[in-house]
Amino acid sequence: MTTPDPVSTTSAITRANCEQRDANDPLRDFRDDFLLPEGTIYLDGNSLGPRTKGAAERAQDVIADEWGTGLIGSWNSASWWDLPAKLGEKIAGIVGGGAGSTVVTDTTSINLFKAASAALKMQAEDSPDRRVILTQRENFPSDIYMLEGLAEQLGDGYKVRLVDDEEVTAGFPTTMSDEVALVVLTHVNYRTGRLFDMGTTTSAIHAGGAMVIWDLCHSAGALPIDLTGSGADMAIGCTYKFLNGGPGSPAFIWVAEGLRNRFSQPLSGWWSHARPFEMDPDYQPADGIRRYLTGTQGILSMSVAGLGLDIHSRVDMNLVRAKSLALSDLFIDLVDERLADHPVEVVTPREHAHRGSQVSIRHPEGFAVMSALIERGIIGDYREPEVLRFGLTPLYIGFTEVWDTVEALRDILDNHLWDTDAHKVRGAVT
Known part of the structure; x- marks a missing residue:
């Protein structure tokens, strides 16, 4: 069964457009089923999903x-x-x-x-x-x-x-x-x-x-x-x-x-x-x-x-898949458009038939870049060699959060904000 994109793309990529797509998202109410810290963009649900509402109870x-x-x-x-x-x-x-x-x-x-x-x-x-x-x-x-x-x-x-x-x-x-x-x-x-x-x-x-x-x-x-x-x-x-x-x-x-x-x-x-x-x-x-x-x-x-x-x-998995692909399309398009001046490579397949629900990009200083991003409350993760992973979980991630993530990456790369000793220190878990 083919399901249409529930939040169809427009030609111009702007933050306002992303906000409108979020407002029209048929899955938006599922965000209330999860508890995330205020101000956090959580893009690591492909490693550990966030707490569900009612878990503590x-x-x-x-x-x-x-x-x-x-x-x-x-x-x-x-x-x-x-x-x-x-x-x-x-x-x-x-x-x-x-x-x-x-x-x-x-x-x-x-x-x-x-x-x-x-x-x-x-x-x-x-x-x-x-x-x-x-x-x-x-x-x-x-x-x-x-x-x-x-x-x-x-x-x-x-x-x-x-x-x-x-x-x-x-x-x-x-x-x-x-x-x-x-x-x-x-x-x-x-x-x-x-x-x-x-x-x-x-x-x-x-x-x-x-x-x-x-x-x-x-x-x-x-x-x-x-x-x-x-x-x-x-x-x-x-x-x-x-x-x-x-x-x-x-x-x-x-x-x-x-x-x-x-x-x-x-x-x-x-x-x-x-x-x-x-x-x-x-x-x-x-x-x-x-x-x-x-x-x-x-x-x-x-x-x-x-x-x-x-x-x-309670979820229609066809809607989840459609939104997942739309989120990852947006992420890849923004990386191509806004990070073109940096040594960044999208390693996730661009073809829908060969893409899961994440976007992975490679950068020579991938660990330090991810550390700088996490410091801003945008949580993805890092995998060798040089790969920054961003899990796109449609039940609680929206288009505006994808926009904000790539904008933060642009700022970190443009201004070399990753290039500090603190961002290069690795803990036991990376």
């Missing part, structure tokens, strides 16, 4: 009432036991997963380990000579580390090969072979914001005889996703970026219907047992979605994460 309810008064009885009375599957149903609606397809649990890295281990075991049963895992060189490093660790554990010829983004976009013309068992891909490149076509890429992988796991950390909640329609095998992702679950909120795992009961759980904890309260010493996996759990869940963070998912259940 929900946490207090869990602490004071469900835990404080209900005590252990809240596993039943407050439905703590059912939270992973209940939240999973909400995630499934966001990523096109279908009922009973998704569970919220653990971290993205742990879920990747579980999914990759299970996929490789399935392939070993069907195609035992396939022992190569492909993943992007530009994948988020934790994904690569987990796959390398898994291959080392398995031994016996298993290995990881890295491919460039261009190879993925082209459909793996040189790297797909009868050695490849599994391909693990990030849907949106965390550094550049490049978006990969899930349907055509999945088809190319399956045509080559391999399985695929998609990492949705930088796309879930930012753009429409159709896991079922794409034919994907498995997917993982987090809830603390575009889904606004809070710092360290739990991740999710999705598995296609035909694979769910073939899934062999490498971390076979008691929550995935068919009859966990019989305390049977022999492990018997549950049927369906509970098979993907491991151990006792973090109820406090999971409860708060539900608020962000509730917000997304």
Whole structure:
């Protein structure tokens, strides 16, 4: 379904025009669902989403009432036991997963380990000579580390090969072979914001005889996703970026219907047992979605994460995507127009079909420039090498904020305001 731009562009780019586009924005009321410090422009929701309205109260309810008064009885009375599957149903609606397809649990890295281990075991049963895992060189490093660790554990010829983004976009013309068992891909490149076509890429992988796991950390909640329609095998992702679950909120795992009961759980904890309260010493996996759990869940963070998912259940993702593209078009146009005299390069694809919901630009002093921008209350982040990232989250970011951000960048670059010792000092987290 093609949705028209809800706030169509005019030929002249002015701040007044941006203000008018904000006034006509059909998503503008969603801004009230988030709590941000006064005077802050927050462009880092692709790394950590802001606090949702009611998050503190929900946490207090869990602490004071469900835990404080209900005590252990809240596993039943407050439905703590059912939270992973209940939240999973909400995630499934966001990523096109279908009922009973998704569970919220653990971290993205742990879920990747579980999914990759299970996929490789399935392939070993069907195609035992396939022992190569492909993943992007530009994948988020934790994904690569987990796959390398898994291959080392398995031994016996298993290995990881890295491919460039261009190879993925082209459909793996040189790297797909009868050695490849599994391909693990990030849907949106965390550094550049490049978006990969899930349907055509999945088809190319399956045509080559391999399985695929998609990492949705930088796309879930930012753009429409159709896991079922794409034919994907498995997917993982987090809830603390575009889904606004809070710092360290739990991740999710999705598995296609035909694979769910073939899934062999490498971390076979008691929550995935068919009859966990019989305390049977022999492990018997549950049927369906509970098979993907491991151990006792973090109820406090999971409860708060539900608020962000509730917000997304009210959102038309086609409108979110249309505004996201309009915001990033504006950002790129302003960079081209107002920063042309500086060594700035837009590294995010300009084509809509290849763009996620961020704009990344490169500058030789990118870290110091971002530090100077943050000092002004405009918060993006920095990634090596030399990349300033700006997450464009349509539910609480408007066109005027994009204008003000690029104007601040122009001032900082024109006047070398980044060139101070203070702006070059790096903390433990950059």
